Amino acid sequence: MSTLKGRSLISITDYSKDDILKILDMAEEFEKNPRRNILNGYIVASLFFEPSTRTRLSFESAVQYLGGRIVGFATADTSSVKKGESLKDTILTVSNYSDLIVMRNPLDGSARFASEVSPVPIINAGDGANQHPTQCLLDLYSIRKTQGRLENIDIAMVGDLKYGRTVHSLVQALTLFGAKFHFVSPESLKMPSAVKTVIKNAGLEYDQYTELSDVIPFADILYMTRIQGERFPDPLEYEKVKNSYILSNRMLRGSKETMKVLHPLPRVNEITEDVDDNPKAYYFQQARNGVYIRQALIAAILGLK
Amino acid sequence: MNSKRTELKVSAIRNGTVIDHIPTESVFQVFKILNLDKTKNQVYFGTNLDSKKYGKKGIIKISDKYFEYEEINKIALAAPKATLIEIKDYDVIRKENVQLPEYVDKIVKCFNPKCVTNNQNVSTSFKVTEDHKGNMKLFCKYCEKTMAKENIEFV
Numbered sequence: 001m002s003t004l005k006g007r008s009l010i011s012i013t014d015y016s017k018d019d020i021l022k023i024l025d026m027a028e029e030f031e032k033n034p035r036r037n038i039l040n041g042y043i044v045a046s047l048f049f050e051p052s053t054r055t056r057l058s059f060e061s062a063v064q065y066l067g068g069r070i071v072g073f074a075t076a077d078t079s080s081v082k083k084g085e086s087l088k089d090t091i092l093t094v095s096n097y098s099d100l101i102v103m104r105n106p107l108d109g110s111a112r113f114a115s116e117v118s119p120v121p122i123i124n125a126g127d128g129a130n131q132h133p134t135q136c137l138l139d140l141y142s143i144r145k146t147q148g149r150l151e152n153i154d155i156a157m158v159g160d161l162k163y164g165r166t167v168h169s170l171v172q173a174l175t176l177f178g179a180k181f182h183f184v185s186p187e188s189l190k191m192p193s194a195v196k197t198v199i200k201n202a203g204l205e206y207d208q209y210t211e212l213s214d215v216i217p218f219a220d221i222l223y224m225t226r227i228q229g230e231r232f233p234d235p236l237e238y239e240k241v242k243n244s245y246i247l248s249n250r251m252l253r254g255s256k257e258t259m260k261v262l263h264p265l266p267r268v269n270e271i272t273e274d275v276d277d278n279p280k281a282y283y284f285q286q287a288r289n290g291v292y293i294r295q296a297l298i299a300a301i302l303g304l305k
Numbered sequence: 306m307n308s309k310r311t312e313l314k315v316s317a318i319r320n321g322t323v324i325d326h327i328p329t330e331s332v333f334q335v336f337k338i339l340n341l342d343k344t345k346n347q348v349y350f351g352t353n354l355d356s357k358k359y360g361k362k363g364i365i366k367i368s369d370k371y372f373e374y375e376e377i378n379k380i381a382l383a384a385p386k387a388t389l390i391e392i393k394d395y396d397v398i399r400k401e402n403v404q405l406p407e408y409v410d411k412i413v414k415c416f417n418p419k420c421v422t423n424n425q426n427v428s429t430s431f432k433v434t435e436d437h438k439g440n441m442k443l444f445c446k447y448c449e450k451t452m453a454k455e456n457i458e459f460v
Contacts, residue, residue, distance in 0.1 A: 011449065087425050109421040109447025128419050130448050194451050197437060 005303035008115035008122040012133040012169045017176040024141050026296035027289070034295065038304045039068030045098035046072035047090070048125070049081060049105040054265060054287050055125045055134065059102050062294035071097055088117050095120045100302060103127075121301050129165055135264055136169040138293040139223075142286040146260040147220055150174070156182040156215035158245050159225035159270060161191040166264045167225060168195050175199060181206035182215045186241035188232065212245050216255045222247070224263040224270050224283075249274040262286050316349050321368040323390040324380060329353050332363030334383045338459050339367075339376060346370050359386070378406045382413065382457060385441065405433050409443060416456040420448035429460070 004019060015023070030036075044063045048056050051074070060070050072094075073079045081090060087105065091114045094101060103114055104125040111124035111131070126132045144150045155174065157167045161183055171181060171191075175198055183191045183206060190208065199206050209215055216222065224247060232238035246269060247261065260282040263271060267283070275281050299305070327335055332352045335341075341348050347368040356362035371391055372380075380387055381403040391399040409431045415422045422429045422445070431443035434451070443452045 087421070106419070107421040107424050108417055108419045108450070109427075109445065110425075112447045113421045113425065113427050127421075128448070130450075193436075200437070 003303075004300040006121055007301065008111075008118075008124075009133050009297060009301070010111045010115055010122065010124045010127075011131045012136045012173050014133070020137065020140060020173065020176070023137055023293065023296045023300060024144060026300060027137075027141050027292040030292040030295040030299075031289075034065045034292065036065070037067035038299060039063060039066035039302075042068040042100075042302065043098045044068055044070055044298065045094045045101045046070050046074075047079075047094060047101060047103045047105075048072070048074045049076040049079075049103070051075065052104055052125070054290060055104065055132075058287070058290040059123075059125065059134075059294050062291050062298060065291070066295060066298065068298075072102075087114060091118045091122075100298065123297060123301065126165075129163060131169060132165050133169060134290070134294055134297065135166050136173050137297070138286065138290040139166065139170050139262065139264070140173055141289045141293050142260075142262055142282060143221055145289070146282060147258065150177040153177070153179045153220045154182065154218055155179050155221045155223060156184060156219040157191075157223045157225070158184040158212055158215075158247075160189045160227045161185040161225070162189040163228065164225045167191070167223065170223070171195050172198055175202035175204055178202075178204065180204070182209065182219065183207070184209045184212050184215055184245065186210065186227075186237075186244060188237055188241070189227065210244075212247065213251065216251060216259075218256070219259055220256065222255075222259060222261045224261060224267070226266070226268055226270055243269075246270055246272060247275060248272040249278055252278060252280055255280065316366070317395065318347070318349070318366050318368045318392055319395055320393055321346070321366065321370050321391075322372060323388075323392060324365045324367075324384070325362070325388040325390060326356065326359060327363040327365065327384040327387050328359070329361045329363045331383045332365065335363075335365060335380060335387075338379045338383055339372075341365070341367065344370070375412065377403055378409060379412050379459060381405045382409065382441075382454075382459075405441065408432055412460055413443060414458045414460055415445045415448060415450070416452045416458070417445065417448045417450045420445060420450070422447055 063070050095118050100121050102123045102125050106128050108128035108130040111127040115122040124133055161167055229238045259280055261280055263283040329352050349366040352363045353361050387403045389401055389403050390397055411428045415429050421427050430446040434442045434444050436442055441454055
């Protein structure tokens with residue numbers, strides 16, 4: 001296994017199966033004991049060029065649980081980006097003030113570029129519609145924790161499978177473990193062929209549905225996503241499908257005992273609030289797992305034990 | 306009509322390069338890619354010529370010009386089956402099929418308007434791949450989008 005120390009994490013495909021398992025194992029240790037003073041004297045830069053609740057706050061709390069300090073900004077409005085500074089100049093400047101840079105930026109590919117110019121490692125906290133590898137890792141952590149394994153999971157992915165970056169990364173990562181994929185989406189938001197090719201190349205199978213109720217009886221994981229109205233070229237088409245995939249507590253009857261509902265959040269209306277009290281609802285714990293995963297990543301990349 | 310006579314429909318050149326077996330519809334694209342509209346060299350071209358191999362083809366001949374590696378790559382993207390023939394004193398000194406490179410750097414624009422390469426001062430870089438039908442695709446190293454041939458636009 002190659003060392004994770006000093007390596008940027010830009011795309012989930014940058015990590016091998018062993019790298020992923022190493023981070024999940026480390027995260028498990030941090031879950032047992034999140035307050036560890038190993039980051040004392042270190043500074044992590046948190047550069048959020050666009051808004052975020054969970055990712056930014058969980059990174060910041062990960063750093064602070066470990067005794068490190070944060071510099072950075074939560075919106076591009078308060079940085080020199082507003083004066084027209086290039087991404088390269090911002091990264092080169094901030095790398096003088098920090099040991100590691102966590103970055104979210106609205107441009108696809110911005111994180112890869114940042115990692116090429118930065119002398120300190122970059123963790124991609126979301127580059128536009130492209131990648132969000134730390135979300136992918138916390139999803140994997142949540143699956144392993146709730147199912148006791150990552151191998152051969154029956155995972156149903158529901159909603160916007162065309163534009164949703166989290167489902168694309170999660171498919172890529174799960175192909176390493178031999179999952180069975182069940183895709184539920186309106187015709188206009190089906191999984192892109194490039195992602196399906198990844199599944200085929202891994203010798204795995206997928207099937208596609210338009211009815212959410214079809215997959216509930218056999219899914220181990222029900223991975224819900226938000227359908228984004230702004231993606232539809234035809235508003236009428238959106239009106240037709242926007243309420244197709246609303247998961248209510250009643251619909252979970254007949255699902256597996258061990259089944260869990262995941263959602264990268266924020267949700268709008270795709271999971272009704274009556275699901276929240278069902279023990280199968282796991283999305284808030286899933287968000288909490290993000291702290292442990294980010295602690296593990298920061299520790300691994302900075303080479304701390 | 307034999308191929309010898311087809312060749313002669315476009316004047317022979319003493320020194321320079323012949324690009325043969327260009328898909329007819331790509332001749333003007335190759336012309337543009339190589340900036341032949343701005344060159345001071347003599348250029349001859351033909352389209353819709355008969356070809357035994359491809360039915361119809363295009364051909365371009367450029368006097369006193371030999372191409373650099375990067376320019377050859379550009380030709381391969383627009384005309385992957387093109388033949389490159391270098392001529393000296395009317396003799397063929399080199400003849401080979403153009404090769405698709407493994408990587409294409411700096412010469413093609415990414416089709417994704419939100420790609421960092423279209424918004425910051427970043428050179429493009431693509432990996433040349435194929436889909437399951439064998440169609441050539443370009444995979445952007447930055448935004449990780451896969452671009453089909455018809456979306457290719459040269460820098």
